[in-house]
Amino acid sequence: MKLDLLTSLYVFMLAGFIGFEVIRRVSPLLHTPLMSLTNALDAIAVVGAIILAGEHKTRFSTVLGTIAIVAATSNIVGGFLITDRMLKMFKLSGPKKS
Amino acid sequence: MISEAAALQIMEVTYLIASALFILSLKWMSSPATARRGVWAGELGMLLAIIGTLLHHGMDYRWVAAALVLGSIIGVPLGKVAMTAVPQRTALSHAFGALCVTLVGTAEFYLRAPSVPPFMMAVLGMEVILGSLTFTGSLMAAGKLQEVLPQRPITYKGQNFVNLGVLAIAVIVAVVLVMYPERTYLYPLIVILPLIFGVLMIIPIGGADMPTVISLLNSYAGLSAAAMGFVLDNKLLIIAGALDGASGFILSVNMSKAMNRSFTNVLFGAFGQEQASAASGGEVRPVRSASAEEAAGILAAANKVVIVPGYGMAVSQAQHKVRELYDALTKRGVDVRFGIHPVAGRMPGHMNVLLAEADIPYDKLMEMDDANGDLAQTDVALVIGANDVTNPAARTDASSPIYGMPILDVDKARTVMVIKRSMSAGFAGIDNPLYYLDKTLMLFGDAKGFVGSIVREIGGGGGH
Numbered sequence: 157m158k159l160d161l162l163t164s165l166y167v168f169m170l171a172g173f174i175g176f177e178v179i180r181r182v183s184p185l186l187h188t189p190l191m192s193l194t195n196a197l198d199a200i201a202v203v204g205a206i207i208l209a210g211e212h213k214t215r216f217s218t219v220l221g222t223i224a225i226v227a228a229t230s231n232i233v234g235g236f237l238i239t240d241r242m243l244k245m246f247k248l249s250g251p252k253k254s
Numbered sequence: 255m256i257s258e259a260a261a262l263q264i265m266e267v268t269y270l271i272a273s274a275l276f277i278l279s280l281k282w283m284s285s286p287a288t289a290r291r292g293v294w295a296g297e298l299g300m301l302l303a304i305i306g307t308l309l310h311h312g313m314d315y316r317w318v319a320a321a322l323v324l325g326s327i328i329g330v331p332l333g334k335v336a337m338t339a340v341p342q343r344t345a346l347s348h349a350f351g352a353l354c355v356t357l358v359g360t361a362e363f364y365l366r367a368p369s370v371p372p373f374m375m376a377v378l379g380m381e382v383i384l385g386s387l388t389f390t391g392s393l394m395a396a397g398k399l400q401e402v403l404p405q406r407p408i409t410y411k412g413q414n415f416v417n418l419g420v421l422a423i424a425v426i427v428a429v430v431l432v433m434y435p436e437r438t439y440l441y442p443l444i445v446i447l448p449l450i451f452g453v454l455m456i457i458p459i460g461g462a463d464m465p466t467v468i469s470l471l472n473s474y475a476g477l478s479a480a481a482m483g484f485v486l487d488n489k490l491l492i493i494a495g496a497l498d499g500a501s502g503f504i505l506s507v508n509m510s511k512a513m514n515r516s517f518t519n520v521l522f523g524a525f526g527q528e529q530a531s532a533a534s535g536g537e538v539r540p541v542r543s544a545s546a547e548e549a550a551g552i553l554a555a556a557n558k559v560v561i562v563p564g565y566g567m568a569v570s571q572a573q574h575k576v577r578e579l580y581d582a583l584t585k586r587g588v589d590v591r592f593g594i595h596p597v598a599g600r601m602p603g604h605m606n607v608l609l610a611e612a613d614i615p616y617d618k619l620m621e622m623d624d625a626n627g628d629l630a631q632t633d634v635a636l637v638i639g640a641n642d643v644t645n646p647a648a649r650t651d652a653s654s655p656i657y658g659m660p661i662l663d664v665d666k667a668r669t670v671m672v673i674k675r676s677m678s679a680g681f682a683g684i685d686n687p688l689y690y691l692d693k694t695l696m697l698f699g700d701a702k703g704f705v706g707s708i709v710r711e712i713g714g715g716g717g718h
Binding site for chain 2: 160161164167168171172174175176178179180181182183184185186187188189190191192193194195196197198199200201202203204205206207208209210211212213214216217218220221222223224225226227228229230231232233234235236237238239240241242243244245246247248249
């Protein structure tokens, strides 16, 4: 196994542990926005697609890369938009009451 | 113009910063007070990483720019759907994410073939298999949630055998490709077979299991992105994928626990089937029903009310009327809270979003355990559009299909009121003994209309 592969496995393992610890602490109140947020973050795959489409190595890879950018970008834009819309709605019972 | 080496270094640094921002983003999601900051951190990280990538040398920007613009145009309406449609939107975005990963994986394979190193081929195979099955699986889930596909589970004999067989063949083909990557004619099989498996996987799954399935697909989408990170040697992608995978996994475990079912049972169990016998044995038993006026009187006289909403409330768009009821009762000094079952709604946390949308303060929303601590001291438990999650048979009747499932103990409250269209059984098709208790009043009618009449009665009677 090459050294950089091993490094990647370390990164994956550590990120997995951080993920478990951080996400365990997310209040169930916010599980829906959590899912739409992780979905948007996941669309960072767009960087791979950008390089693929931009390098223009073959027509085939450019076409697949371009479609992939469209799919991922719609997740980024849509995911962040809806997450923020949802979070804006969560309010504490204000002092105006009682 | 900066040199190629400098551009690469800048890109790597933006990825490093983005990784930190992504982790912070999820950390800030821990509380509603900091959550919006989390979104900004995520957006900033994403923007930095994309700019860093665009600096990459030897790029032809025409296709990239067109695709970025088109994706944004598609993304905006997807970010503006109604809150009731969030589950299907989420499923659809899992499908888009998986599509991106599968396409990039496929392009990478044909760019590298016929000489793909074994480890590379192994992660590429994982990336493409997970991506393809998540793509069609998520489309099917979105179709079921949007009700363009039948929601009832469809099962047939030998179904699990067929499904697992299809997946097994795909995995075997991938293993063969690891050993003989020059056999490129085999590659389409590790896309097509998982695409078929994704469809087959969702066919036997019923509407009540959607929260678990969506979480599971979320996890797959994350893992396939992480695998793509291995293929491209992109640490940022590995981190984002691992975070998403962990998140989806935790949510799926939560959901299956809340339904007292194992993963395998959700995926291979097809809930709707075994209940046919359980539901049919019901003789007609007497229930007590009440009018909106009577219900209003009891609610207004109570000290403490816990409202238990289910998806039925969202279907009839009653959440804004519920908010009016909350206001009317709070004004009279009644302590009103909400008890939320983890699987209420169509995805994890869905009910909280629907109530928050109706301007109900989130400190009044209680998780199941807290609500159960409160219900014994509660005067009135008002159940709106929920059924199975309040079924005491889950505690007492070992023969019930939902036996052992954690429920909201509304039957411990002094009075129980249930707003329901008719006496028909719930999603799982199971009779609910709660309705026949002496302390239970059935309020027959449409949730929105009925809550509206209660509010009018309370408001009208406000003078005395």
